[in-house]
Structure formats: structure tokens, C-alpha cells
Amino acid sequence: MPELAEVEYYRKQWDCGLGQTITAIRVHAKKRIFRGIALTQFMESLPGAVLLASEAHGKRMLFRFSNHLWLGLHLGMTGKLRAESPRFKPAKHDHLVLCQKSKTLVFSDPRLFGRVLFHQGSSKPDWWSNLPPSPISAGFTFGRMQAYLSRHRNLPVKAALLRQDGFPGIGNWMADEILWRAKLDPRIPSHSVPQAHLRMLWRMIGFVCRGAMKSISPAFADPPPGWLFHARWRKGGQCPTDGAPLIRDTIGGRTTVWCPKCQRKTRVRKEIPS
DNA sequence: CATCTTGTTACGTT
DNA sequence: AAACGTAACAAGAT
Numbered sequence: 001m002p003e004l005a006e007v008e009y010y011r012k013q014w015d016c017g018l019g020q021t022i023t024a025i026r027v028h029a030k031k032r033i034f035r036g037i038a039l040t041q042f043m044e045s046l047p048g049a050v051l052l053a054s055e056a057h058g059k060r061m062l063f064r065f066s067n068h069l070w071l072g073l074h075l076g077m078t079g080k081l082r083a084e085s086p087r088f089k090p091a092k093h094d095h096l097v098l099c100q101k102s103k104t105l106v107f108s109d110p111r112l113f114g115r116v117l118f119h120q121g122s123s124k125p126d127w128w129s130n131l132p133p134s135p136i137s138a139g140f141t142f143g144r145m146q147a148y149l150s151r152h153r154n155l156p157v158k159a160a161l162l163r164q165d166g167f168p169g170i171g172n173w174m175a176d177e178i179l180w181r182a183k184l185d186p187r188i189p190s191h192s193v194p195q196a197h198l199r200m201l202w203r204m205i206g207f208v209c210r211g212a213m214k215s216i217s218p219a220f221a222d223p224p225p226g227w228l229f230h231a232r233w234r235k236g237g238q239c240p241t242d243g244a245p246l247i248r249d250t251i252g253g254r255t256t257v258w259c260p261k262c263q264r265k266t267r268v269r270k271e272i273p274s
Numbered sequence: 275c276a277t278c279t280t281g282t283t284a285c286g287t288t
Numbered sequence: 289a290a291a292c293g294t295a296a297c298a299a300g301a302t
Contacts, residue, residue, distance in 0.1 A: 002280075002281090003280060003281095006280080032297075032298080059281080059282095074281085074282085075281090076281055076282075077279075077280070077281050077282090077298090078279090078280095078281095078298090078299085078300085093299095110298080110299060110300065111279090111281095111297090111298050111299055111300075112297080112298055112299080113281055113282070113297070113298075114281090115282090151290090151291085152291070152292085153291090154291075154292075155291080155292070159292090159293095162281085164281090164282085171280050171281070172279095172280045172281085173280050174280080175280095176280095232280095233280095252293090253293075253294070253295095254279095254280090254281090255278085255279080255280095
């Protein structure tokens with residue numbers, strides 16, 4: 001579920017714990033989300049630390065604590081963050097629980113595709129360095145996008161948009177929304193997107209990512225009416241622009257929805273005989 | 275019971 | 289070496 005804007009929403013769910021000391025940790029230790037981390041060290045070092053700040057980048061989050069401690073979270077497909085009362089008792093899917101005096105911070109994830117990372121050190125962790133520019137930042141330039149797409153020239157443009165090293169934070173529904181607005185067939189190879197569409201693609205990436213942030217990240221509200229979002233998963237969904245029945249197929253390993261009428265494969269136009 | 279899922283990654287092939 | 293396609297991961301919803 002969580003893409004850029006949803007991740008930002010969940011990150012803020014722990015804001016109520018800023019400035020507060022972690023008094024205890026509870027985990028479901030053998031769960032997949034803890035794969036690859038020194039869990040014992042993590043559990044021993046975090047109690048006593050104060051949650052100082054947090055940030056999100058794409059689908060990833062970083063929580064900074066006192067004592068040079070850093071916690072990285074990825075929500076995977078079904079991860080959520082929330083805050084509960086101090087007397088909260090973790091349920092089945094509440095795999096990481098940080099107790100504080102007035103709040104309990106909870107990371108739940110039924111499907112366990114999420115991930116917990118941990119780092120101790122005075123500077124930011126390695127896994128938080130050299131991040132690709134976020135699509136909502138000034139660093140996400142047209143030239144950079146163009147270079148990325150030409151590097152992955154044979155990848156369907158839909159599959160390219162899903163790659164987090166190129167488009168951090170964009171996920172399945174946002175990619176479909178973007179391609180629909182750019183009037184691009186999701187199947188076409190990245191290198192054969194015409195120059196004019198490339199400009200539109202870049203603009204629509206910004207539009208969709210900023211629009212999603214505006215509607216979703218403060219209160220998890222749906223995007224405005226008229227977005228493909230609302231028609232996307234409905235059976236018999238229709239294109240909001242022209243009413244054509246939407247098509248569904250697997251592209252780049254993901255279910256993709258698009259309008260066959262306004263998202264055309266671009267063809268070489270025949271010369272008009274004079 | 276079968277099939278679906280808003281994500282990533284390991285692995286094999288080109 | 290880099291790019292690409294696919295299976296696998298886990299569990300709930302339909």
C-alpha cells in the first residue's frame with residue numbers, strides 16, 4: 001500500500017513521541033522484518049534513548065534517537081505506523097513496539113514485507129546516503145530522468161517508473177496515474193517515449209507526487225475526483241477522461257491499468273500525400 | 275478452494 | 289558489467 005505520500009503520513013504518526021524517551025521495546029523477534037540486523041544490540045541500546053527527529057525519503061523512513069542511534073523502517077506492502085496509549089498490548093501483527101511514558105509507538109505489518117534497519121554512529125547510516133533525488137525535490141531534473149530512462153532503454157516505461165533508484169516513492173498506483181496523465185502506453189520501451197511525451201511525463205511525475213502528498217499525507221484523504229485512482233481497481237472501471245473501459249494486464253511484474261483510447265502506443269505517422 | 279494484492283530482492287539469463 | 293525477467297517471500301481479502 002504505502003507509496004511516497006502514504007509513507008509520509010505514517011511517518012508523522014510517530015511525531016507525538018518526539019522528545020520522549022524510549023522506556024522499553026517489544027518485538028516479535030523471529031519475524032522477517034528484522035532480517036539482517038543485530039536484534040540483540042538493537043533491543044539493548046534503544047531503551048533510554050530519546051526520539052529526536054524523523055524523515056522520509058521515497059518509501060523509506062529514518063528515525064533519529066539520542067545516543068547516536070538510528071532506526072530505518074520500510075513498510076513493504078502492508079506496513080503501518082501508529083501511536084497507542086501507554087498501556088497498549090501488542091497484537092499479532094504489531095512486530096515492533098516502542099514504549100514511552102505517554103505513548104506507545106507501533107509498527108505493524110501483517111504480510112512482513114517491511115523491514116527494520118538499525119545503526120549506531122554519530123553520522124547518518126550508510127543505507128541513508130547517496131539517495132536518488134526524490135521526485136518532489138528540485139534535484140529531480142528532466143535531464144536526470146531522461147538519462148535514467150535511456151539507461152533502461154528496453155524496460156517498459158511502467159516498469160522503469162517502479163524502480164526506486166530512479167523514482168523513489170513511486171509505486172504501482174502512482175505509476176499508472178502518471179502514465180495515464182502523460183497519455184503514454186505503459187508497455188512502450190523507455191527509449192521510445194517521444195520527446196514531447198517525455199516532457200509531459202516529467203511534469204506529471206511532479207504533479208501526481210505533489211498532489212498525492214497534498215491530499216494523502218496530512219490525513220490519508222483520497223486524491224481529488226477525476227484521478228485514475230478512483231477508477232483503477234473497480235471492476236468495469238472507465239477512463240475519467242473519455243469513458244473508455246480501462247484495460248488491465250501485468251507489466252513489469254505488476255498489475256497495470258490503463259486507457260487504451262488515450263494511452264496509445266506511439267506510431268510513426270504516415271506522410272500525408274500532397 | 276483458487277486467485278488476487280499499492281514491494282523488494284535473489285537469482286539466472288542475455 | 290549491466291540490464292532484464294521471474295520466482296519467492298507471507299498472509300489476508302475476495
